Amino acid sequence: xxxxxxxxxxxxxxxxxxxxxxxxxxxxxxxxxxxxxxxxxxxxxxxxxxxxxxxxxxxxxxxxxxxxxxxxxxxxxxx
Amino acid sequence: xxxxxxxxxxxxxxxxxxxxxxxxxxxxxxxxxxxxxxxxxxxxxxxxxxxxxxxxxxxxxxxxxxxxxxxxxxxxxxx
Numbered sequence: 001x002x003x004x005x006x007x008x009x010x011x012x013x014x015x016x017x018x019x020x021x022x023x024x025x026x027x028x029x030x031x032x033x034x035x036x037x038x039x040x041x042x043x044x045x046x047x048x049x050x051x052x053x054x055x056x057x058x059x060x061x062x063x064x065x066x067x068x069x070x071x072x073x074x075x076x077x078x079x
Numbered sequence: 080x081x082x083x084x085x086x087x088x089x090x091x092x093x094x095x096x097x098x099x100x101x102x103x104x105x106x107x108x109x110x111x112x113x114x115x116x117x118x119x120x121x122x123x124x125x126x127x128x129x130x131x132x133x134x135x136x137x138x139x140x141x142x143x144x145x146x147x148x149x150x151x152x153x154x155x156x157x158x
Binding site for chain 1: 085087097100103104107109110111112113114115116117118119120121122123124125126127132133136139140143144145
């Protein structure tokens, strides 16, 4: 079973990397970009066929390792 | 208008970072994870209201800056 965990910065947390990308896009002449925020995505292959069990395992994985829940939100999707 | 660009490694490209995460999850006692591949996600606020124009601009941004198209795929979504 395939799953995807998306980790993004919480609103209000500064994102210097996103700001740098925004600046670089302007320098490259790409117009119309108002803001950029960067996050991470984890494409995970899960054993077993119970989507609920997979969600629980991946939420635990996110809390313990994939996301820093002080400054990041995470979202688990079963694909 | 909000958009999301997701950049993931192409199939067959080695992902040592994903492998390290996989190992760490096993060490933490999280069972059932067969493989992990890490990618990047860019949440972009685009000016204007034409989704087609935004898609074109973001595809250009991905080709020029956000993705290394030799080893990475990208996907543009308008949210």
